[in-house]
Amino acid sequence: MTSKQTVDPAAIEATVAAIKEQPDLANVSFSVHSDWTGGFCASSATGDLTQAGSVDPTRDISFKLESDEPPALLGEDKAPSAGDYVLKALAACYSVTLAANAAVRGIELDSVHFDLEGDFDLHGFLGMDESVRPGMQELRVDVSIESPNASREQLEELVQAVQERSPIRDTLAAPVSVVTTLT
Numbered sequence: 001m002t003s004k005q006t007v008d009p010a011a012i013e014a015t016v017a018a019i020k021e022q023p024d025l026a027n028v029s030f031s032v033h034s035d036w037t038g039g040f041c042a043s044s045a046t047g048d049l050t051q052a053g054s055v056d057p058t059r060d061i062s063f064k065l066e067s068d069e070p071p072a073l074l075g076e077d078k079a080p081s082a083g084d085y086v087l088k089a090l091a092a093c094y095s096v097t098l099a100a101n102a103a104v105r106g107i108e109l110d111s112v113h114f115d116l117e118g119d120f121d122l123h124g125f126l127g128m129d130e131s132v133r134p135g136m137q138e139l140r141v142d143v144s145i146e147s148p149n150a151s152r153e154q155l156e157e158l159v160q161a162v163q164e165r166s167p168i169r170d171t172l173a174a175p176v177s178v179v180t181t182l183t
Helices: 009-021 082-105 153-165 165-175
Strands: 032-038 041-046 064-067 111-120 136-146
Touching: 009 082, 064 082, 082 111, 082 136, 082 153, 082 165, 136 153, 153 165
Parallel strands: none
Antiparallel strands: 032 041, 041 064, 111 136
């Protein structure tokens, strides 16, 4: 089996060096624009990526993101749910974080697979029990990694680094300020 290693460790090192030289480059903002489209559906599109206070001109494409809820949650199952997107966001971020950390460690990756599950208690969302938070109660991730040159111990260290460095995991696991304003 051939390795799928495609992350350039030199590019990561160059990024680190650039941020050391210009610390503002570390400040990145993503944006999404979203409209309710009826029922439990929403249509969203990715917006500008801003880095160091300037819009990134190289990102000239917008991706469309549709959402709905499954029938068991009164939706029509026309698209992934917000809960699905949260799990997808974590899986995507884990992939990026794992690939980057593997590259700088010289770990070759043949395959990486994530299985994610998140539990909600609808008592919180429906306002039926104020002691139950409306968000996920627990989120579990199982990781399978095949590498031709890494030991089990190295892979365990890699997974630990992913947990410590993943921006989306940190966003989900630690309090983050969310400011909602009626305009």
